[in-house]
Amino acid sequence: MNRSVLYSQVVTHLKGQGWLLEDEGERGTLWRHEWKGKLLSVPYSIETGTIAWVDLMKRLGTEPDFESRLDLSIDVKGQPMRREDASLFNDVIYLKVSHDLIHDTVPLQAGARLIDSAARMLRTCATTAMGPMPRIKGHYRASGDNIASRIRMGHSMTGSYAIPIYVPVDTDPLDPEAMTLVSPDNMNVRPEPATRRVSRIFSESLHAVSEQVKNQVGDPSTEELLKLVATGVTREFVTSLTEVIENGSVAQFTANYRWASIEGVRQSLPQKTVLRDENIEALEGLSKALKHVPTESSVQHVGRIIGFKDDANNPPMYLEMQVAYNGRLRNVRVDFRPELRHDVLQWLDAGTTIRVVGRTTTPAHITNAKSISPLSDSQLSI
Secondary structure, rough: OOHHHHHHHHHHHHHHHHHHEEEEEOOOEEEEEOOOOOEEEOOOOOOOOOOHHHHHHHHOOOOOOHOOOOOOOEOOOOOOOHHHHHHEEEEEEEEEEEOOOOOOOOEEEEEHHHHHHHHHHHHHHHHHOOOOOOOOOOOOOHHHHHHHHOOOOOEEOOOOEEEEEEEEEOOOOOHHHHHHOOOOOEEEEOOHHHHHHHHHHHHHHHHHHHHHHHHOOOOOHHHHHHHHHOOOOOOOOHHHHHHHOOOOOOOOOEEEOOOHHHHHHOOEEEEEEEEEHHHHHHHHHHHHHHHHOOHHHHHHHEEEEEEEEOOOOOEEEEEEEEEEOOEEEEEEEEEEEEEHHHHHHHHHHOEEEEEEEOOOOOOOOOOOOOOOEEOOOOOOOO
16 A cells, blocks of 8 residues: 555654554554553554544644644645644744733834844754854854754744744654664664754753843853853854844743654753843843853763663663764763663653763763753752
8 A cells, every 4th residue: 555755754753752663554554662562553544634643643642733733835845734734844933022012013123133033043053953162153064054044934923023933853764873872672762853953952042041041140150151052052142132132122032832743742842931121131241251151061961862771780871862062963871870760761751851961981981970960950960
């Protein structure tokens, strides 16, 4: 039986999320989750909007709200896309500026500044997605610009001035070498697509900056600045954000997110971030501080867990995380104590971005990490 294009995309997603092919029949395939034990059937003729598709999304833990999805003319393959498909294959970032006294409008310059700043912020995130740096100084990475060029803007929406930005999430199979993990016998997941990495870093950077300026007392410390840089924040990112709300015509800047269902729902990812005009002074101070922050990214490692070794007969336990350095992705092994096993499993299952502080040895291996924690949480001892 002919297999739909969507079937191939779903299969790629399943393979990357720990599903194994259990059986193959005339009408579809049966899949079993590697460590959860769940079963899932996928018809060869699967199409969005059908009962089979809705049931599949529910079984995968996603329940698309078809009525609220926005229109998008093409998908990641350049083919026409129906209304309900937009956020199945795209991370959607909803950016909004508003004024307390003027509903549904902002000055023209404020609207233009939002679009310009959003483009620059996403461009910086596409560069830091391939390695953190405190300042870019015009040295944007070509690989990042290639991703940034694929990002699209949708129609503006009611709610003062609000625009959706679509970041296509790649669903093609990765190079086999990129899937090589610590051991084929241990738990692993599909490494994060490059385009999802950009939208994730944008959301986490914006959230980190928001938390920093809201809680900041005095000048930010070197430790706080280094954590921001490791997250993906640059001086250019903060400067662009400041320009959105600095002239008094915008009272509030809001970012909401709808994460692409095809890559799986990540509850650990930010869902909403709000900044107000009262944060301008702190933003300006943070931008100045980032101008002089030292570069010590080698001791801070931020990324998702893609592999996990759990063998009591062959210690130590360790995880493998995907991180970016100087324009290239690489896997770093991190040893940890057995008492952290439950936390590591939760972070792996949820796709949580973690932060590890410690120096690597050769090959990329951290044996004595100072701390390991979710990016948004306080540090935990190893």
